[in-house]
Amino acid sequence: MATVRLLSDEEASAEALAVFEDIRATRGTDFINNFWRALAHDPQLLAATWARLKTVMAPGALDPLTKEMIYLAVSTANSCTYCIHSHTAAARAKGMSEAQYAELLRVIGMAMQTNGLVTAMQVPVDEEFRVE
Amino acid sequence: MATVRLLSDEEASAEALAVFEDIRATRGTDFINNFWRALAHDPQLLAATWARLKTVMAPGALDPLTKEMIYLAVSTANSCTYCIHSHTAAARAKGMSEAQYAELLRVIGMAMQTNGLVTAMQVPVDEEFRVE
Amino acid sequence: MATVRLLSDEEASAEALAVFEDIRATRGTDFINNFWRALAHDPQLLAATWARLKTVMAPGALDPLTKEMIYLAVSTANSCTYCIHSHTAAARAKGMSEAQYAELLRVIGMAMQTNGLVTAMQVPVDEEFRVE
Amino acid sequence: MATVRLLSDEEASAEALAVFEDIRATRGTDFINNFWRALAHDPQLLAATWARLKTVMAPGALDPLTKEMIYLAVSTANSCTYCIHSHTAAARAKGMSEAQYAELLRVIGMAMQTNGLVTAMQVPVDEEFRVE
């Protein structure tokens, strides 16, 4: 249950609908997931978020699957249920194997554990890690 | 300033020192960073953490650099200052280019932003993301 | 599904019921939301929490709607599902317009994003921000 | 100590410098705070972040001070040291009185407390908070 209604294509404004159409064209599917239907209440935010996401997640120095796994790692640490589901699905759609997923989970668990230990002991940063 | 003293080689127990030696041999360096010197107060936890880290971060279905970037993403979302410094240094040591780092930062920023929007609106998970 | 049963008026102790009655009188409604019914297991905590909330959220140097939006911002960053729903409803009841809500969401998204970037880069605090 | 060097005007690229100039012109000051100097390593991210911030924080349905206080609330819940300092300074520069600041702190403390209680008890969302 959301704090806003999810807008159907019929309810979305022309500006929001134009973003929906670009999402469909870019992804090659008719499916618009709920995040965008919720954001459609603010077409400007919808357009800015989609434009930025398209740029950020495009292939570059990092491949799209690596980016999805990083996205998923952040979303997990932030306990974002929706984000975890959508980016797990996206990572699988981009070819994440079960072996890769298992290793991703191991790294997340390891990082969470040492984050907790380091923070509890307030370990000071080594001089060796200093930049310049 | 830590909540425990960082143990020098001279202060560490034989069990802790054995872990230090394995860290040195595995990494090919004499340097022992502060996290391990803090953990040395509990040699059993030190040994268990190092053994697990060595397994988890080894090359596998994901390469070591990808694992470091995922570790860094989790550490950032958890605001773990020490972990951010040590895993940024580790990622660079494993070959992370400035272009890769820039893209990592972009993905982290993007994920944080949409995590916030999704959580604020409590977007319900799409049926399409359901597993089985 | 909660970790405690939600207490009905019939099940609540006299001390808890007295708090329920003050909530009803203060808000001008018969409705007692689930948070208070869960807290009723510990009448002292219930009474202390309600007393403090009434003071903190009263009009003062900040108006009640501004306070609700700040409450909602914190609850979002903490991923508190119940709190997000209840304080979004409260903000709307206190007159939050859809335009105000949209801007609130934009600020939350922006803050989350720059929080992530700043934390990842561990930006040092400028001397100019120092107090005295 | 940051994970990147803070770029001086002399070290910044032409694209980054153009953003610095727009920050200076918009804010009517020569001062460029460290966040932008850190981001300058990625001029595209710098430009996109500044452009978005300028839009989001402009006066609208919410006034700039209210926006700063919401930003500060999110930054606090995320434990972002730099962000807390910079947005506290910004809120004061925009006229936040000590009385307003005191009430902001009270609301943050109250929200944190009830976030914890609600989450620990996993209070279910009331039907009354449902949208439509």
Add this chain to the structure above:
Amino acid sequence: MATVRLLSDEEASAEALAVFEDIRATRGTDFINNFWRALAHDPQLLAATWARLKTVMAPGALDPLTKEMIYLAVSTANSCTYCIHSHTAAARAKGMSEAQYAELLRVIGMAMQTNGLVTAMQVPVDEEFRVE
């Protein structure tokens, strides 16, 4: 709804099943909760996690109930719904009284509140708290 299927005894590998059997023997019950069924996709992670949990949660300098309450406190601050439910149930199974639970909740609420106040004001650590 999980991002992985929960494996039944029939679907689990021999290695995973051996862990299930140890869980059953250790706990003296046939019941295997969902966390282990989800982890069973990665028998090595399942085995490592269970082995570590058995060691960490065993009676020692702290009694098992105190450990469960600490576990629950961390899980609450991390907003881990499943963990909150499972460790509340475990604490009750280990004898947590309603009076103890009420005090646990009070401490969690108090800690969250002062964490927020301290972080918002960025209170510097007293020299008196320094170790050596």
Add this chain to the structure above:
Amino acid sequence: MATVRLLSDEEASAEALAVFEDIRATRGTDFINNFWRALAHDPQLLAATWARLKTVMAPGALDPLTKEMIYLAVSTANSCTYCIHSHTAAARAKGMSEAQYAELLRVIGMAMQTNGLVTAMQVPVDEEFRVE
């Protein structure tokens, strides 16, 4: 560096000073730690926070040391540097042995790890954990 000045006894208002005196009397020491000196800008919040803390942390169904360890666990998960230092010091002052501290750290690390795994896999709550 704080966002407020820490008030000396000379600068504190009469109302704040009365709280300082009660802290001194209750703890049997002249030392007032920085948290209270920062809160002194808002004597009402100072008084309310101290009164509540005194009640919550008093011996009851849980002993004061157990409460300090729970407080520390929450503060760690929230990355509250000051709180970690002050409550580690307080726990030691209340008799926490190095063996107890080591086990506390192990539980925190374990909880962080499984919190991450559970959240990443979005494990559904078992029916067996349901209350009533």
